[in-house]
Amino acid sequence: MCPRRSQDASRPNGTTTPLKGHTTFLFQSTIRICFHERRLQYTEREQMLAWQRARPGERLLEVDVPLSYGMVDVSQPSPSSNSVEFMWDPTKEVGVYIKVNCISTEFTPKKHGGEKGVPFRIQVETRLPGGPRLHAASCQVKVFKLKGADRKHKQDRDKIQRRPPHEQDKYQPGYDCTILSDIPLEALSSSNLIAQNGASAYTSTEAISPQTRASVGGNASPIRAPSALSVSASGVVPLVSAPDAAKENVGTAPALPSPAAILPDQSCIVETDNVGGFSRKNANSTKQLESMKIGTPYFTELAPDANTAQTSAWLRAARFNAFESTFASFSASDILRLSRDDLIQICGLADGIRLFNALHSKAPMPKLTLYFSLESNGSLWRVAYLDNLTSNALTNKLTSTLNLSQDRLHSVLFLGPQGIHVLVTDELVANMKDESMYFVETIKDASSERYKLLLKSSSR
Secondary structure, three states, X not given: OOOOOOOOOOOOOOXXXXXXXXXXXXXXXXXXXXXXXXXXXXXXXXXXXXXHHHOOOOOOEEEOOOOOEOEEEEEOOXXXXXXXXXXXXXXXXXXXXXXXXXXXXXXOOOOOOOOOXXXXXXXXXEEOOOOOEEEEEEEEEOOOOHHHHHHHHHHHHHHXXXXXXXXXXXXXXXXXXXXXXXXXXXXXXHHHHHOOOOOOOOOOOOOOOHHHHHHOOOOOOOOOOOEEEOOOOOOEEEEEEOOOOOOOOOOOOOOOOOOOOOOOOOEEEEEEOOOOOOEEEEEEHHHHHHHHHOOOOOOOOOOOOXXXXXXXXXXXXXXXXXXXXXXXXXXXXXXXXXXXXXXXXXXXXXXXXXXXXXXXXXXXXXXXXXXXXXXXXXXXXXXXXXXXXXXXXHHHHHHHHOOOOOOOEEEEEEEOHHHOEEEOOHHHHHOOOOOEEEEEEEEEOOOOOOEEEEEEEOOO
């Protein structure tokens, strides 16, 4: 069953088109999925984290962006989060479709069939960016697999139709959108009120972009209209603005702080690429993470003898935090034995391929390979691999490979036809043949301590 979009219930009551000269403001809303029953809310965090560990890479809740419209700055934090955020203009038509990927029966004790699924709560909280909550509303939903949802709908319809007409009137009629019920702000738990920026119990909120903050201004009146929700059997829930709904006092589960990521105090191997040379040095995991943050071109390879703590640190540094708990007991030798198909099955298609490539990454093929030898020592040759076909890259490789001082280098020349000296430029380097061999002559300046390098093509 696919719900229809409501045409009249897309603009909140009490909001009007801004007058000329007035600044348009945006609201920030957080959609969160949690348990509806109080007895289940005490173990909500543990149960949802257990669900995440069993399905690494999957999200409890996500926005279906292609179906949604009118929203700004959609924020979907890490897969372990049970909430999504977005900005919206109250003067425009807005519809946000969300996907609930967990099923109600996944949180019930396993029996031999016929388990009664636990009810979820879709809770929507709205505020001005950086400000306190202005409004909260929720509704109760149950999510089943497609066949189970169709069967449940049919059973409910048959049950109502068997009743006398006067009793059928007692049931609420069906709507295109499920109406959300207001939640008084004072009914929200104190631990939830601490997170005034919309942080969920599982992850911190992403910051609003400066462009959005610059566009927010003016005096906003409190939101008077709740939102509306429609649930389909496939678990896709479109969210649109709707008229006032019946109020209902509903409590929420207390938010728990997310555990801080602990970095083991272990050392791991970090490869550093000197100017033109190669060296290896030991560095602790913290330094490795810092190098990642400042934009290291390539991730450090995972050492085959790394222990479980070093492997976990490598996963965090390579941005595989979501799978750290999955591979908590894996050493480097364990994880390197996994095939590409194994990793795809564990982590999903996209992350599985990315993890396999990160584990078995190879240095990129150089664009140009050249061989050099000083004329004074023609029997010893050195190789230089160029990733960039520029004169600066060639100069850096030459001085580092031949252990020459770059500070005193005047220029690099190429011996052309009839013995002419040609200045090495980017265009000349780009037209050098791969795996060419050159003798290098050092020409010293008599009036100063500077020198020039002359490249002579070898006939070998």
